[in-house]
Amino acid sequence: MKQSQSEKSKSKSANSGSADSSSLTTKKKAKPPPNKNRRHRRKLSSLVELYTKRQVGKRWLETHMWHTKRMKMVQKWGIMIAETPNDKSYRAIYKALHKSIIHDVSYTGTIKIVGNQKETVSLLGKICTSEKPIDLLTYLNGSKAIPLILHQFGDVFDVIGPALGIWGPIHQVSSSENSDNSSENSFQELMIRVHPSIISQLSETLNSVITKYPRFSKVKFFDVSSKLMSIDVYGTISTDLLQCIIKSPNPDKNDFINPLNIQERIWDLARCISDPKSIPEGLILSVNSIDPRLGFPQKMNSKLEIINDPDADSLNSTKLDNKFSNLIDLIKKQLNIAPSDSIRSDLWSDTICKEILESKMSENDLNKRRQNNLIPGSKLEFTKQDSIIPVMLIRRGPSHYIGHNSRDTKHRDCVSGWTLICPSGFALDFWKSLTFAGGRAIGLSEQSMLCFESGLPNFPSSWPTTNSYYKHLLGDSSSTTDGVLVSNFDRWARKPKSKKENFEKRGALSPFYPPIHSLVGIPEPKELIKYSFMKAAPNSEFHHAKPVSKVATNVAIDNEKSGSMDIEHNDENFNTVDVNVSGDDQSPLSGLDPAQKSLVVKDDCVISDNQNRPWVITTSFHLELVKNILATHDIDGKPVSFENWVIPLAKELKSPISNEIMPLNPPETTKEINLNHAVVRVLLYSVCRGSAEDNAVLSIPKIETLSAAQNSEKTNHILGTNNTAKRSLDQSNGLLEELCNNFGKKDKNIKNDKFPSKKEILGYVINGNYSYSVSKGFAIGVISLKGLFKLWKQQVCVIDGSAANVSKDESLPVYIEKSIKKNLMVDVTNTNGKLRRLYSLSLL
Known part of the structure; x- marks a missing residue:
């Protein structure tokens, strides 16, 4: 019998249903298991497993879960750290100083050194400097912490970063051989707390010193960062x-x-x-x-x-x-x-x-x-x-x-x-x-x-020339985010041509980072120069466009125990000299061969020495010396050369550091001390309006502006009074602010949109903004030692009594000396090159 149409359709549907069911079973077997519901995921065992997987390759602080709900997290130095709260906090945090503010700094690195007290003190003397001896009684008994500045072994000016030392308890070791000498049978612990970006660098430095000197073989150090x-x-x-x-x-x-x-x-x-x-x-x-x-x-x-x-x-x-x-x-x-x-x-x-x-x-x-x-x-x-x-x-x-x-x-x-x-x-x-x-x-x-x-440099963003500073700019493998320099440059490069600032047209060749190498006459590193508009040097040495005649002049600072300092003059535009200091075998800051003690520093190329890089003056002893040089130089109208201006600093750098405020064991070095490559950190305060931005340029101020301020009737009248010497520094700054209110405005005679030329540039701003604590624009910057001399010499001539055309009063020289010491002025030009503003300068 023939099947009816309905039966045929049923058999087809049955066959198709069986085929579909078989295909579904095969598909179900191939599918991954379904995701667990939220209730299962929130179980304690599941959370521990999940958080353990998320911590692979990075370290979580104990307060990590508290911070993730309230702050933006970022991975830096191999640690997940809270970067900033989710709400606006800049002004609110400053107001909260009247009450209390807390910050989890468990990411701080801690190195524990265990060894004999004398050996530990000798070891630290080779890798750090301190304002006071590190074996004072208040330090050894663990009652006070020791502020330190770490540096590389063999080079006191190759700074690693700031640190904090804490002496621990003394442990006695029983020994039958030397039972009479208790100091030899005891060891004391010492903790050094540092920034996490330099913990590995500190460990390598300690290891190199212990390896080189056998007497430090009993000194051990451990990383206890995760235990405290x-x-x-x-x-x-x-x-x-x-x-x-x-x-x-x-x-x-x-x-x-x-x-x-x-x-x-x-x-x-x-x-x-x-x-x-x-x-x-x-x-x-x-x-x-x-x-x-x-x-x-x-x-x-x-x-x-x-x-x-x-x-x-x-x-x-x-x-x-x-x-x-x-x-x-x-x-x-x-x-x-x-x-x-x-x-x-x-x-x-x-x-x-x-x-x-x-x-x-x-x-x-x-x-x-x-x-x-x-x-x-x-x-x-x-x-x-x-x-x-x-x-x-x-x-x-x-x-x-x-x-x-x-x-x-x-x-x-x-x-x-x-x-x-x-x-x-x-x-x-x-x-x-x-x-x-x-x-x-x-x-x-x-x-x-x-x-x-607070007017303090933050590490590592305000510590230039350190390895951590370059990692802050370029980033490193332990951080998931790019460095500040890379992110700023990429953000600018992604913008359309019509929407981004044309820095090259303005004249700002390095708007994204301060080129400190080129500031002291050294070619910029290849890793940095690609983020600027500067041209890379063909060779490792920098050459001037035209040759300059050389006249060598030898200045002996100490004929018996010191080496020689040879100077060679630059061209008339710079009006400075290159100074390279070398010491003898007895000096702890030298170790050169006798044939290298008489050096002639050429002004047409970068000095090819062991220290072909910039270095920052960070020790308090040398900073006070630079301040004294600025204050005590004779201003009798004679031309002041850079070699005469820098002689006191060169003396101290070549002689053994035996001052009572320096460490008992001076650091050893085998490298030259090149004053041409020295830079100094400075504090900049706005005289009139506006605030400086990061990477702004410090340049020589306009002579017309300073001359107008000195030759004005108000200035001459106030300088001629007998009460001038009694005026405080704040009042004199207020006068300059009143006289320079119009500075920075658009004027027909002054082209404010002209970016400073290369010869005018003295330094750069590292960190600048409006400061609530001083109620004006404030910045932390760096200026070369040569640039500081140019600035000082220019303003000595401007502030001189004959130039100011004021009456010869007894109080006038005192006031002029105070102005020279406290009121050095500098122009600050932001990277957009639109305005040049006057700032007062003081050493950090």
């Missing part, structure tokens, strides 16, 4: 913020025999101080604190509540004076403790810190204890089962950022505060308590802003 966490606390009430969180488990703080209890007593009395600046900078307090989770969330008490507390003294002036006097006495006693009785905090022991972390109570156990409280919300009491956390508090100050104590007092101190160091595993607990108590969190950008407002 740290938090910076800024602001006026930073002490009060830490006081409400760090609670001592020891109720008896009146024991003045134990050094640890003395420091706890100091920390207890510090709560009556309104500002952390009242405590000596660099003071270290090692105290024990209970788990901050026991009192979470903490609340910061006002100062009146602290004073009226029943445990504190009454509000009586005499009793308060007694408390302050007791605090001063305790600090003096702590600073004079013998190194053998120094602090033996558990923070120095890795074994004890590991045991404390293993015995740490979980959050579940703490929540169960909170449920058993009779009064809900009450704080938990400290028990023997709770952890006692060793904590180190360092009174941080400006010297920790620059390596010495000298700084400009015009700026507000925005970086002073405390640094809290704790073992790993407890940073998040302290961080949450600090945020709930009123601390405002910041990132890397805000920390750089605080340094800028």
Whole structure:
């Protein structure tokens, strides 16, 4: 029988259904397993597995999850770090200095050096410089931190970066052979805290010194960066913020025999101080604190509540004076403790810190204890089962950022505060308590802003010629983001031709970075010059377009113990000389062969020496010497040459560093000290309007502007009065501002849109913006030593009494000398080349 049409359709559909089902089964087998739902992904075991995978190739800080929800994260130096908050924070952070600001600096690198004290001091003398000897009693007993400037072994001017040294406890080693000599049978620990970008460079430098000198074979060093966490606390009430969180488990703080209890007593009395600046900078307090989770969330008490507390003294002036006097006495006693009785905090022991972390109570156990409280919300009491956390508090100050104590007092101190160091595993607990108590969190950008407002160079962006600075510009393999130079250049290159600034037409050949090499007459590196409009030099040496006659002049500084300094004059346009200093075998800053002691520096090519690169004067001793040179030179109208102007600095660079403010062991070097390649960091303050931008050009100011300011009737009338010498520097700056209000405006006689020529360029701006602390435009820049001489000589001639045409008064020379010393002026031209503004200059 024939099948009906309906039956045929059914059989076809059945066959097609079976074929489709077989194909579906094969497709299902080939598909990957479905994604897990959110509930499964949020399980604790899944989160741990997920976060472990995400940390491959990078390191997370303990507060990483807290920061990712509130800040923009960036990978730098192999670490995920908070860059800036999600909300606007520049002006708000500056206002928050009246209260408290916190910043997680657990990314800071820490190297622990273990060895004999004398050997460690000798080792550090070869790789760092300090303003004071590093083996002072206040340093050796661990009471104060040591500001250091690290440099490469064998070259004191090849700077690595700033550092902070902390001496640890002394450990005795039992030995039957030399039992009489206790110093030989003991070793002391030392921690060096550095920026994470130079941790590997420091390790290589230490390894090279230990390898070269066999007497350092017993000195060992370890990287303990991941074992110590740290938090910076800024602001006026930073002490009060830490006081409400760090609670001592020891109720008896009146024991003045134990050094640890003395420091706890100091920390207890510090709560009556309104500002952390009242405590000596660099003071270290090692105290024990209970788990901050026991009192979470903490609340910061006002100062009146602290004073009226029943445990504190009454509000009586005499009793308060007694408390302050007791605090001063305790600090003096702590600073004079013998190194053998120094602090033996558990923070120095890795074994004890590991045991404390293993015995740490979980959050579940703490929540169960909170449920058993009779009064809900009450704080938990400290028990023997709770952890006692060793904590180190360092009174941080400006010297920790620059390596010495000298700084400009015009700026507000925005970086002073405390640094809290704790073992790993407890940073998040302290961080949450600090945020709930009123601390405002910041990132890397805000920390750089605080340094800028304080007039301090931020590392590495304001430390030119260092390896970290070039990594900051070009980027490195440990960072996922490009360097500042690469990102700025790419952003400009992607714009259409009609929408981007034509820097080459304006005359700005390097608008994206400051070309410091070309500033001192050295060809720019190939890695940098491709991001500029400058032409690469065909050879390694730079040649002038036309030959110049050479006349060699030898100037002997010290005939007995010093080498010779040979000078050769440049052309009349530059009116400077090239100076190269070489010393003898006895000098620690030299080590040249006798045949190299008589050098003639050619002005038609770059000096081909061992130091064919720029170098920055960073030590406080040499900076003070440059300031004295600017202030004490004779201004009798005679022409001043660069060789005579630089003789005092050349003397100190060639003679052994034996000054009391320098290290006991002067660093050794085998390289020449080339003053032609020296640059100095300067602070620039706007005289009239506007603010400088990054990479702006410093040039010689217009003579017409300065002459008009000096020859004006107002200037002559004020300079002729007897009260001129008594005027302060701020009043004289105010006068110059009044006279130069019209400078920078469009004038028919002055072409403000003309970019400075190469001969006029003296330096560059590294970091510039409007500053809230000085209420005007401010910038940090670099200027060559030759450029500083040009600027000084030009303004000596302008400020001279005959040029100013003022009356010969007794107070006039004093005022002129003060103006020369404090009021050097320089033109600052932004990269767009539209306006040239007048700025006052002072050394950093």
